[in-house]
Amino acid sequence: MTIPHWQAAFAARAGGDEPRWLAPLRQSAMASFAALGFPTRALEDWHYTSLSSIADVPYTIGSGASSTTVADLTPYMINADWPTIVLLNGRWSPALSSLDSLPGGVLVLDLATAWREQPAMVQQHLGTVAVSEHAMTSLNTALMQDGVVVVVAKDVVSNTPIHILHVADAAAEGAARFPRTLIIAERSSKVTLLESFVGLADVAYFTNHVAEVVVGDNATVNHMKIQRESESATHVSTTEVHQARDSHYVNFSMAMGATLSRTNVYTVLDGENCGATLNGLYLGKGTQHTDHQTRIEHAQPNCFSRELYKGVLDDASHAVFNGKVYVHPVAQKTDGKQSNHTLLLSPDARIDTKPQLEIFADDVKCTHGATVGRMDEAGLFYMKSRGVPSETARRLLTYAFAADVLETIENETVKHALEQLTLERYAGSAVHPVIVARKG
Amino acid sequence: MLEITNLTASAGEKDILKGINLSVNAGEVHAIMGPNGSGKSTLAQVLAGHPSYEVTGGTVRFEGEDLLELAPEERAHRGVFLAFQYPIEIPGVSNAYFLRSAYNAMRVARGGDEVDPMEFLDVMEEKLKIVEMDDAMLSRSVNMGFSGGEKKRNEILQMAVLEPKLAILDETDSGLDIDALRVVAEGVNKLRRPDNAAIVVTHYQRLLNYIVPDYVHVLAGGRIIRSGTRELALELEEKGYDWLLQEALA
Numbered sequence: 100m101t102i103p104h105w106q107a108a109f110a111a112r113a114g115g116d117e118p119r120w121l122a123p124l125r126q127s128a129m130a131s132f133a134a135l136g137f138p139t140r141a142l143e144d145w146h147y148t149s150l151s152s153i154a155d156v157p158y159t160i161g162s163g164a165s166s167t168t169v170a171d172l173t174p175y176m177i178n179a180d181w182p183t184i185v186l187l188n189g190r191w192s193p194a195l196s197s198l199d200s201l202p203g204g205v206l207v208l209d210l211a212t213a214w215r216e217q218p219a220m221v222q223q224h225l226g227t228v229a230v231s232e233h234a235m236t237s238l239n240t241a242l243m244q245d246g247v248v249v250v251v252a253k254d255v256v257s258n259t260p261i262h263i264l265h266v267a268d269a270a271a272e273g274a275a276r277f278p279r280t281l282i283i284a285e286r287s288s289k290v291t292l293l294e295s296f297v298g299l300a301d302v303a304y305f306t307n308h309v310a311e312v313v314v315g316d317n318a319t320v321n322h323m324k325i326q327r328e329s330e331s332a333t334h335v336s337t338t339e340v341h342q343a344r345d346s347h348y349v350n351f352s353m354a355m356g357a358t359l360s361r362t363n364v365y366t367v368l369d370g371e372n373c374g375a376t377l378n379g380l381y382l383g384k385g386t387q388h389t390d391h392q393t394r395i396e397h398a399q400p401n402c403f404s405r406e407l408y409k410g411v412l413d414d415a416s417h418a419v420f421n422g423k424v425y426v427h428p429v430a431q432k433t434d435g436k437q438s439n440h441t442l443l444l445s446p447d448a449r450i451d452t453k454p455q456l457e458i459f460a461d462d463v464k465c466t467h468g469a470t471v472g473r474m475d476e477a478g479l480f481y482m483k484s485r486g487v488p489s490e491t492a493r494r495l496l497t498y499a500f501a502a503d504v505l506e507t508i509e510n511e512t513v514k515h516a517l518e519q520l521t522l523e524r525y526a527g528s529a530v531h532p533v534i535v536a537r538k539g
Numbered sequence: 540m541l542e543i544t545n546l547t548a549s550a551g552e553k554d555i556l557k558g559i560n561l562s563v564n565a566g567e568v569h570a571i572m573g574p575n576g577s578g579k580s581t582l583a584q585v586l587a588g589h590p591s592y593e594v595t596g597g598t599v600r601f602e603g604e605d606l607l608e609l610a611p612e613e614r615a616h617r618g619v620f621l622a623f624q625y626p627i628e629i630p631g632v633s634n635a636y637f638l639r640s641a642y643n644a645m646r647v648a649r650g651g652d653e654v655d656p657m658e659f660l661d662v663m664e665e666k667l668k669i670v671e672m673d674d675a676m677l678s679r680s681v682n683m684g685f686s687g688g689e690k691k692r693n694e695i696l697q698m699a700v701l702e703p704k705l706a707i708l709d710e711t712d713s714g715l716d717i718d719a720l721r722v723v724a725e726g727v728n729k730l731r732r733p734d735n736a737a738i739v740v741t742h743y744q745r746l747l748n749y750i751v752p753d754y755v756h757v758l759a760g761g762r763i764i765r766s767g768t769r770e771l772a773l774e775l776e777e778k779g780y781d782w783l784l785q786e787a788l789a
């Protein structure tokens with residue numbers, strides 16, 4: 100039933116006021132999805148994660164009325180002074196959003212306004228960065244109903260994060276949403292973005308998000324994501340990035356919600372002297388399934404990439420990390436480093452970690468390493484021998500393991516917020532966040 | 540204070556302690572010497588409650604209580620402290636936080652209140668002086684990247700913070716140059732009180748010039764084969780252990 104369900108949803112769309120160039124993009128995306136269907140384990144990229152559990156779910160598109168207020172969102176704001184766009188159940192909510200503090204030179208528009216007011220810009224980039232043959236990306240392109248377009252003008256440096264808050268409340272039950280993010284950082288600009296996915300009610304829904312990021316010459320995009328969806332939700336998110344020369348792209352992915360989540364982060368270093376840093380932290384509990392796939396494509400010489408993913412898995416949770424690094428024949432002097440470290444807190448927790456380096460240039464420096472470990476018993480005994488109660492010692496060591504990757508987050512406020520979230524999970528509220536040793 | 544009777548312990552299939560008898564009173568310092576692999580660290584770790592060792596027989600009473608029945612943290616709360624021969628590194632946990640957690644846990648266990656980070660800094664200021672340590676060490680991860688000497692000093696710093704009744708120092712002097720040895724030994728001496736006691740495991744008589752023992756014991760093959768006073772340590776320094784081992788076999 101699955102494909103006809105989505106084809107019917109596609110046919111039922113009211114696309115009346117959309118620009119004409121969009122129709123063929125959507126149509127070919129729908130055709131591509133119809134050909135591919137929901138990914139199964141038979142696909143190499145989905146070897147450890149199957150979406151077949153939701154393939155037959157007749158999700159509705161769009162949700163009914165909801166009563167979420169600004170006050171309900173306060174705990175998720177991180178900083179209420181930041182420009183914040185709230186997409187409530189997939190739809191931009193002007194009432195909940197606030198763009199007053201947006202700096203000059205930074206344009207933030209909802210998708211419909213963007214293709215009305217900035218048609219050339221949107222047409223030039225939308226659907227040109229997220230080009231991987233992925234059924235979920237195709238489905239998003241076919242059905243994307245709302246989203247956020249951010250354009251940072253040449254030479255504009257904006258260090259205050261722009262927060263895109265994807266909220267699902269009780270009205271999201273049984274619905275699918277297809278939010279789209281398009282970020283364009285023009286020459287020598289700098290921008291920081293935070294995309295949060297939060298679930299306010301324990302209901303089942305499906306998020307299928309796509310972000311496209313265009314990093315211009317000498318520009319820097321700092322892009323963070325916090326996934327704390329409802330624990331009954333299914334979350335798929337694909338970020339695809341195109342980097343021009345001398346640019347930097349920094350991504351951090353924190354995954355702690357959803358029953359099943361898959362986060363893809365793909366970047367193409369398509370100019371000389373670029374850098375990409377992809378870091379992340381996944382925290383699993385219960386029967387959560389948390390999958391990250393990254394792909395760094397070194398297409399030009401003299402670029403570097405850095406990757407550090409850490410995870411803590413409790414109960415019968417399962418995580419997947421698949422880190423691909425592809426070095427083209429011309430990409431000499433590539434300097435790539437990848438690591439993945441997971442702490443298993445329970446005998447039933449499981450990680451499948453798969454580094455995948457494909458190197459076609461001969462003068463490169465690429466390393467990778469993965470470790471899977473259990474609680475350090477020696478450290479535990481050491482702490483206990485100093486009088487620290489067993490449970491506190493355990494939580495402290497767990498927190499410390501996770502916190503070191505959070506240290507890499509440049510924005511102090513976001514870093515502290517994520518430290519706090521991790522603390523709440525492992526250290527109890529009695530522990531003060533200054534426990535992390537600062538490096539250097 | 541401490542009464543060890545016929546203590547036997549093993550690790551896996553291996554019997555290591557084969558009947559230890561030792562009695563330590565308040566105010567005393569006991570030195571334990573002996574060849575490598577004789578069971579000195581095992582004894583120390585068993586007293587601290589290390590889970591790798593199984594006590595197969597005997598008893599240990601600490602201030603009248605059955606020490607072996609207590610969890611490691613409870614032993615610490617009662618006032619038992621072990622300075623590790625090989626201090627453990629804990630990535631990601633700052634030394635300051637580690638010390639404060641230990642200090643607060645101890646206070647709470649003894650019926651007091653926790654101190655906040657600011658109050659704790661005042662406590663630390665005085666303790667750092669005892670081991671002549673720089674406060675930069677506090678913001679680093681516990682023992683990570685510390686030199687051998689720094690690790691040993693850090694053990695004594697922990698001891699200074701926790702103020703134990705019974706301190707067991709397992710080769711805290713090994714690998715230290717003479718200046719570091721002096722700092723560590725003086726630190727221990729500053730913490731001595733008539734109502735506390737120490738067991739000092741060492742291979743070197745030079746430590747005992749600084750920390751003067753009341754008794755010296757030789758542990759070999761999992762047993763105390765000879766006990767004596769200070770002079771025994773001097774004799775061992777000169778003659779080694781072989782003559783004692785021969786006598787023990789004879």
Ligand SMILES: Nc1ncnc2c1ncn2[C@@H]1O[C@H](COP(=O)(O)OP(=O)(O)OP(=O)(O)O)[C@@H](O)[C@H]1O
Nearest residue numbers: 550551553555574575576577578579580581582591
């Ligand atoms: N956890 C363990 N598992 C197995 N064997 C062990 C374990 N701990 C110690 N042993 C063995 O028990 C014996 C005594 O070891 P222990 O560390 O107590 O000696 P020691 O007297 O402290 O020696 P050193 O002077 O070298 O520090 C050694 O043969 C050692 O290999």
Ligand SMILES: [Mg+2]
Nearest residue numbers: 579580581624
């Ligand atoms: Mg030893």
